[in-house]
Amino acid sequence: MIPYTLEKIGQIIHAEIIGDKKAVIDQVWFDSRHVAGQSQGIFFAIPGVQRDGANFIKEVFEKGVQNFVVTKAIKELPANFLVVDDVTRALQKWATYHRQQYKSMVVGITGTHGKTIVKEWLYQLLYQQLSIVRSPKSYNSQIGVPLSILEMTPDADLSVIELGISKPGEMESISAIVNPDIAVLTMMGNAHSESFKNREEQAQEKIKLFVQAKKIIIPFDDALIRDYVLNHYNHKQIVTFGSDENADVQLASALNNPNMTIKYKGRTYHLQLPFNNEAAIYNALICFTVVTQLHVDLNKVIGLFNHLQPVEMRLAQKEGINNTVLIDDTYNSDLSSILIALNALNNHPYFRKTLILTDVLQDRLKPKELYTKVAHWVNAYPIQKVILIGKEIDQYKDLFKNLFASYRDTESFLDHLNVTDFHEEVILLKGARKYELERISKFFQVKSHDTVLEVDLENLISNVKYLKSKLNPSTEMMAMVKADGYGMGAVGVAQALMNYHIKYFGVAYADEGEELRKHGITQNIMVLNPEQSSYDTIINNQLEPEVYSFRMLNNFTEALIQHKIQVSYPIHLKLNTGMNRLGFKKEQISELIQQLADNPYVKVKSIFSHFATSDIPEQEDFVHQQAALYQEMYDRIAFNLGYNPIRHISNTAAILHYPEYQMDMVRPGIGIYGVSPDEENQKFLKNVVTFKTVISQINELEIGETVSYGRRFTALEPTKIATLPVGYADGVKRILGNGNGHVMINGQEAKTVGTTCMDMMMVDITHINCKEGDEVIIFGENLSVKKLASWCNTIPYEILTSVSKRVKRIYIQ
Numbered sequence: 001m002i003p004y005t006l007e008k009i010g011q012i013i014h015a016e017i018i019g020d021k022k023a024v025i026d027q028v029w030f031d032s033r034h035v036a037g038q039s040q041g042i043f044f045a046i047p048g049v050q051r052d053g054a055n056f057i058k059e060v061f062e063k064g065v066q067n068f069v070v071t072k073a074i075k076e077l078p079a080n081f082l083v084v085d086d087v088t089r090a091l092q093k094w095a096t097y098h099r100q101q102y103k104s105m106v107v108g109i110t111g112t113h114g115k116t117i118v119k120e121w122l123y124q125l126l127y128q129q130l131s132i133v134r135s136p137k138s139y140n141s142q143i144g145v146p147l148s149i150l151e152m153t154p155d156a157d158l159s160v161i162e163l164g165i166s167k168p169g170e171m172e173s174i175s176a177i178v179n180p181d182i183a184v185l186t187m188m189g190n191a192h193s194e195s196f197k198n199r200e201e202q203a204q205e206k207i208k209l210f211v212q213a214k215k216i217i218i219p220f221d222d223a224l225i226r227d228y229v230l231n232h233y234n235h236k237q238i239v240t241f242g243s244d245e246n247a248d249v250q251l252a253s254a255l256n257n258p259n260m261t262i263k264y265k266g267r268t269y270h271l272q273l274p275f276n277n278e279a280a281i282y283n284a285l286i287c288f289t290v291v292t293q294l295h296v297d298l299n300k301v302i303g304l305f306n307h308l309q310p311v312e313m314r315l316a317q318k319e320g321i322n323n324t325v326l327i328d329d330t331y332n333s334d335l336s337s338i339l340i341a342l343n344a345l346n347n348h349p350y351f352r353k354t355l356i357l358t359d360v361l362q363d364r365l366k367p368k369e370l371y372t373k374v375a376h377w378v379n380a381y382p383i384q385k386v387i388l389i390g391k392e393i394d395q396y397k398d399l400f401k402n403l404f405a406s407y408r409d410t411e412s413f414l415d416h417l418n419v420t421d422f423h424e425e426v427i428l429l430k431g432a433r434k435y436e437l438e439r440i441s442k443f444f445q446v447k448s449h450d451t452v453l454e455v456d457l458e459n460l461i462s463n464v465k466y467l468k469s470k471l472n473p474s475t476e477m478m479a480m481v482k483a484d485g486y487g488m489g490a491v492g493v494a495q496a497l498m499n500y501h502i503k504y505f506g507v508a509y510a511d512e513g514e515e516l517r518k519h520g521i522t523q524n525i526m527v528l529n530p531e532q533s534s535y536d537t538i539i540n541n542q543l544e545p546e547v548y549s550f551r552m553l554n555n556f557t558e559a560l561i562q563h564k565i566q567v568s569y570p571i572h573l574k575l576n577t578g579m580n581r582l583g584f585k586k587e588q589i590s591e592l593i594q595q596l597a598d599n600p601y602v603k604v605k606s607i608f609s610h611f612a613t614s615d616i617p618e619q620e621d622f623v624h625q626q627a628a629l630y631q632e633m634y635d636r637i638a639f640n641l642g643y644n645p646i647r648h649i650s651n652t653a654a655i656l657h658y659p660e661y662q663m664d665m666v667r668p669g670i671g672i673y674g675v676s677p678d679e680e681n682q683k684f685l686k687n688v689v690t691f692k693t694v695i696s697q698i699n700e701l702e703i704g705e706t707v708s709y710g711r712r713f714t715a716l717e718p719t720k721i722a723t724l725p726v727g728y729a730d731g732v733k734r735i736l737g738n739g740n741g742h743v744m745i746n747g748q749e750a751k752t753v754g755t756t757c758m759d760m761m762m763v764d765i766t767h768i769n770c771k772e773g774d775e776v777i778i779f780g781e782n783l784s785v786k787k788l789a790s791w792c793n794t795i796p797y798e799i800l801t802s803v804s805k806r807v808k809r810i811y812i813q
Helices: 006-013 053-062 089-102 115-126 146-151 171-179 199-211 223-231 280-291 298-302 335-347 365-381 410-415 437-444 456-467 480-484 491-498 509-518 531-542 550-562 586-597 616-639 652-657 785-791 796-802
Strands: 014-020 027-029 041-044 067-070 079-083 105-110 132-134 158-162 182-185 213-217 237-242 247-249 257-262 269-273 316-320 324-329 355-358 385-389 403-407 426-430 452-456 474-479 504-507 525-527 544-547 571-573 602-607 646-650 689-693 697-701 719-726 742-744 750-753 761-764 775-779 807-810
Touching: 006 014, 006 041, 006 079, 006 089, 006 158, 006 544, 041 697, 067 089, 079 355, 079 586, 089 146, 089 171, 089 437, 105 115, 105 171, 115 132, 115 158, 132 146, 132 316, 146 158, 146 171, 171 199, 182 247, 182 491, 213 257, 223 742, 237 280, 237 456, 247 280, 269 280, 269 298, 269 335, 280 298, 316 437, 324 335, 324 437, 335 355, 355 365, 365 719, 385 410, 403 410, 410 437, 410 544, 426 437, 452 456, 456 491, 456 602, 456 652, 474 491, 480 491, 480 796, 491 504, 491 807, 509 525, 509 531, 525 750, 531 550, 531 571, 544 550, 550 571, 550 586, 550 602, 571 796, 602 616, 646 652, 652 697, 652 796, 719 750, 742 761, 750 775
Parallel strands: 027 041, 041 067, 067 079, 105 158, 105 182, 132 158, 182 213, 213 237, 237 247, 324 426, 355 385, 355 426, 385 403, 452 807, 474 504, 504 525, 525 544, 544 571, 571 602, 602 646
Antiparallel strands: 014 079, 247 257, 257 269, 316 324, 316 807, 452 689, 689 775, 697 719, 719 761, 742 750, 742 775, 750 761
16 A cells, blocks of 8 residues: 555544654555554554453554554554544544545445356456556445455556445445445345345435436346436446346347457457356456546457456465465465455464465556565564565565575475475475466365365355344354364464454364364464363363263363363353253252362353254244253352353354353354354355265166166156266265256256165256366355255254365355
């Protein structure tokens, strides 16, 4: 960003200035978890529903930040303060001023779906012709939008900014900040936010973006949007896109055909995409429409559509050789994406960190200025090894601290690569596609798989935030990561959540907790099913056991004595209030109180129980019965202990349905992973996991030919089938064979045929345009795990936890 003095910012936001007015600011922070020793950064202490940024000022100061925007200065802290009435509004005022300084083209993008993809694809299509500023990641909120605007520079030809809303009244403030020349509405899905009465109200809020715009781009096929805009904004230039022949930019080919035919102003254009799902083709049509409204060579852009990269490939975390983790960002190497990638590296719990960085392309700064800035950023982070690749960056290698090696090209790096140099560390691979970093990525990966379980960590975090929005500010959260994180990988899930104010992680067995400790998880970990043979593991790794019987209390006490533990060890008492699995019953409480009074070796950290029917509306009375019995038992124990242990009883369903029982802490499980017990809340939880594979082979059957064991499928007409390299040994239930389920291929349903095998299954693709190697979705965004579970007459928990260990987990962030 362009540097500002503290005095100038103070004038813009009408702040009281305390400290050095001449301090220079070139970076903005609002999240204490992402701060990394930037003395020229400024921290906005923004209040939140669950956490107040003001509570983290001292922590941020200790990380090296000297400048703060606050509502109240901390006198004993030797720092610079800008004191304002409203910190969020101050950030927006600064961004509004900054936007007014530049006359370059600004494109604002809103909609319920596709904003980030359209923004990133526009960048991929245009960066060779234009200098572009774009919103980092999905920064589209009341905070994210001003941060995006502050990235605008004098030499930028184009800025592409996302705008998102969550409730009425938000678009007006952020659209005024962006003041777009072109406003784009991607689409309006049928689902609406809980803050809006209906789809119409949400659409009208989003359309407020158009008030500021000179030109408007909308979907012609959406009658609600089209009619409203044509009635209220007919004084502006309106450009429509869609399949209807009356659209200004018409998709003349099928929505599932990657060989796109587009008609615009009497001309026909032919585009080829590397994707053939409907969403990708629709987003490509939006990108084409936007490009037609910019001053660029359209013919140069058309050929680039076939080289578009999926946005989700960014910051994918993969298992690497020698117990390493690879963060793969071989996507581009512009300045804004480098900061995002460095934050991802910094937030990983592995202590040893390595950066592999190529020449920085797609930026118009002079090389010395560019690499001085990049080195300044890199040097601020605790990175033990820096490896540089590229002729240009090699000339400035002396600017980088902890330089391990520098090479002029990828080939030289691979020639000198020694696997023994990398072990038990996280490696960020960051650079431009020109350098073929996929070759390095392939080398570091343990092995490549056609069948993978893809875990979207941003959606995981979004679900945690949604559940937290249902809680009182004082209510803590224990994230359940038992059963290997519900099949998604407990380590990967815990690493993603550890910086999001999770007080506890819950595991079933001690070895699960031990694995989390080995991978840098420092939070409290409760073990729900501690076995006697695991007590040494629990004590050695500072895990905290659930205690549910007198035998267990006595045995664990003996283990503590043998380990010569000098302080009272934390335990968690389980009460049986009606589930009748584990726990102390009401009639045992008197004896329990006596045994605890005579036991100096343990300290009761929490007392908890478990609802049996919080997801069954018809069983509401039993929920209240359990809660009342729990509170009665808790009160007796706490009174005799002389202190109040943490109280918790609510799982995901109880969080959503029984807010009165939040108590001190809640224990969400399935909700974190994107599954709600009811359809109303399901609208606001995001899909976290996608089980995918590819087509191994395509066979054409003649009438009368059969498929698989037992010949349970016979072709009654010429039939085309695809064989997929996934079977019941991978977690695909055998019951799904013989037409009892389907998969998704290129956005279309492909019904199963024949018996599902151990390592393979077959599906009917007679009416689907596909080829060998095409992606296949077993379950995910458009084929939910709930639906798959219903076909199998089971619950989503079983489907998720049944995915085999041999299926590789890939983490996307």
